[in-house]
Amino acid sequence: MTAPTPAAGAPDRAAPPGRPDGTERARGIRGVQPVAPLLGVLALGVCLVTSLDVVTAAVALGIEVALLPLLRIPPRTLLLRTSPVLVAVPLTAISIALYGRPSGRHWFDLGPAHVTDGSLTLALATALRVLAVGLPAVVLFIRVDPTDLADGLAQLLRLPARFVLGALAAVRMMTLLGEDWRQLGMARRARGVADTGRLRRGATMAFALLVLALRRATTLAVAMESRGFGAPGRRTWARTARFAGPEWAMVGVLVGIGVVSISVAVCAGTWRA
Structure with missing residues (x-):
């Protein structure tokens, strides 16, 4: 299938700067x-x-x-x-x-x-x-x-890129903890082991969440290293x-x-x- 062409007379709209899908990035106070x-x-x-x-x-x-x-x-x-x-x-x-x-x-x-x-x-x-x-x-x-x-911490304040990017990845992963906790609770409930013992259930779920976070951190670290994060030399940035x-x-x-x-x-x- 070929991509549909714009109608005659319609303006050619370029994707705004931001995410690859063309959506505008959520900026702070008026950019x-x-x-x-x-x-x-x-x-x-x-x-x-x-x-x-x-x-x-x-x-x-x-x-x-x-x-x-x-x-x-x-x-x-x-x-x-x-x-x-x-x-x-x-x-x-x-x-x-x-x-x-x-x-x-x-x-x-x-x-x-x-x-x-x-x-x-x-x-x-x-x-x-x-x-x-x-x-x-x-x-x-x-x-x-x-x-x-x-971007500002690394480019303007000249903080180490390895530290800044690692902290950014950690912040991004923090948003997944709530979803992981919900999925662990649903999995235990499906197995019939989530109805009694709230304290024991919370402790076991917390340990499982810790193991899951460590595994995800290891996978993320390997993926970042394979893409050149932490390599010596001058780093380039997608946005200035x-x-x-x-x-x-x-x-x-x-x-x-x-x-x-x-x-x-x-x-x-x-x-x-």
Whole structure:
């Protein structure tokens, strides 16, 4: 059979850049190279870690929340992805409030725990700082394609290609663990051994999943070696990672958040390292 020819007058549509099947690759924030938010979040974290006051973290968090609607992330997705940060924040605040440096008025003592005005202030500042660093670190990487991130790490940051490609393969294989677990459960249920002993069943399935993962890793390593991964010499890349205007703008916005928050704290007289 011959391929159908386009109708007369129909435009000749070339496949867009991306996957071989012509589908567009899932990129990050409007096509920004993922290395840009990575560097920006690290710079923002450095700015906030150097400050121990409440105003710096509160201003940074307020700016981030104000800019959050620009990302157009569904609320349910945002809540699910930021849930680890939301759980870590109160735990961190409680530990700092109980065991932070005591200063000011004492509220109560509970063994080695001393709750004072200073420890409560430090706990509030720490909680806001964790939120201010953790929120962009999560939301800016929700739509990031691991392949794009690996391209940027190897080409722009000059990380070892063997390490980057191995980590990329591991991330890709992680998506198969849920399907493997489901298939193992269905296989055991078909054999009639999945109805009793949940703890024992979970342990045996976990061991089987580990064996399956090791076998797949061995097969993947052999396949990658046969295709030249890890060979000496200069490596070529299918796609060129570029760090241009949008990437610099992303880094500038994140650095600007840190600089503005520190400036406000300095002007208010509350900044302290």
